[in-house]
Amino acid sequence: MDIRKLEYFLAIVDCGGFNRAAAALHVSQPSLSQAVRALEHDLESELFHRIGRRAMLTEAGRALIEPARAALRSLDTARASVASVNELRTGRLDVASMPSQAVEPLTTLIRDFSRRHPGVVVAVKAVFTTGDVVDAVRTGAVELGLLASAGPLPQKEVSTTALGVQRFVLLVPPDDPLARRQSMACAELAGRRLIVGQSGTGMRAYVDSLREQGIAFTVAAEIEHRVALLPLVLAGVGLAVVTESWRDLAGQAGAHVLDIEPATALNIGLVSRRGPLSPAAAAFLAMADTESDQ
Structure with missing residues (x-):
């Protein structure tokens, strides 16, 4: 089977x-349509329902996605293995990361990797939940995935390397009375306005657990775009519970960071x-793996 046909199929x-x-x-x-028709002929099955200008996957088409990605990934691995004799002077690495972990430890990991292999491009795909990261790795959409989990790290269908823990902290604007403190009890979030992430994220699960404990707060904003967190906090919209990966960046931007007690990570x-x-x-x-042991 012509690998180009699979590339065209996945592009659609x-x-x-x-x-x-x-x-x-x-x-x-x-040309694209002709290649897909040839692939359908090879597989003796329609891959798309063509409805006017729209193309909807058939059941056979949905079944082909994962094997097609695996085939292309295997080809990429073969090509990269040949190129490895050049000591990784060129190449590309696809990584999926949850938003907060893209701040840290991904920033440090990419910095250190790029210093060792400056010719290799690290392409980061944004995903929002642990399940999304695992799916992206399992299906071959990316090779590596960086995630955070409130429970044990996933082991089913993937191999996992533990990189440590990140505790939850609170971001507050510099003019908030809390900015004079270094820590606070989670119960003190009662009556506060919080900026929260979408369901399925560790940040959201933590603040939801506080509400279940009877700590009544107000949701000021619910966001998927994590880059909006600091601007919203600094604008006084609300406070944000995040992982400590944000500590340095938030401090540089002018926000104050408090440890939340008891520590939850x-x-x-x-x-x-x-x-x-x-x-x-x-x-x-x-x-x-080496850096996590240091």
Whole structure:
């Protein structure tokens, strides 16, 4: 089977249609359609329901997604293995990360990896939940995933390297009376206005657990775009419970950071698929494992 046909198929899936996929691939739409028809002929099954200009996946098409990604990832691994004789002078590493962990430890990991292998591009995909990270790694959309979990780190279907823990802290604007303190009890959040993340995130699970304990606070804003956290806090919209990965960045921006007592933390881990990894992924994983032991 021509691997190019699988690339075209996945481009249609990821781009949401033939026209967008053709533009992303820099090929004509008729050429793309012809390649897909040839793939359908090879597989003896329709992959898309064509409804006007829309293309909806058939059951066979949905079944092909994961094997197609695995085939392309295996080809990338083979190519990268050959390129490894050049000591990782070129290449690409795809990593999925939850937002707060993209602040730290991902920033430090990419910095250290780039110093060792400056020719390798690290491409970071934004995902929001632990399940999303595991799925991205399991299906081959990325090779590595950085996640945080309130419970044990996931082990099913992926390999996991523990990177430590991150406790929850509170971000407050510099003019808030709390800015004169270094810590506070979680019960003191009662009556406060909080900026929270969407359901499924560790930050949201923690503040929801406070409400279950009878700590009544007001949700001032619910956001998916974590880059808005600091501006919203500094603008006085509310306070934000985040992991301590934000501590340095928040301090540099002018926000004050308080420890929340009793200390509650998330487990941080780097997950990879089981089986052979590309040289870049293997090098990144080995470096992260070494740094976590220091």
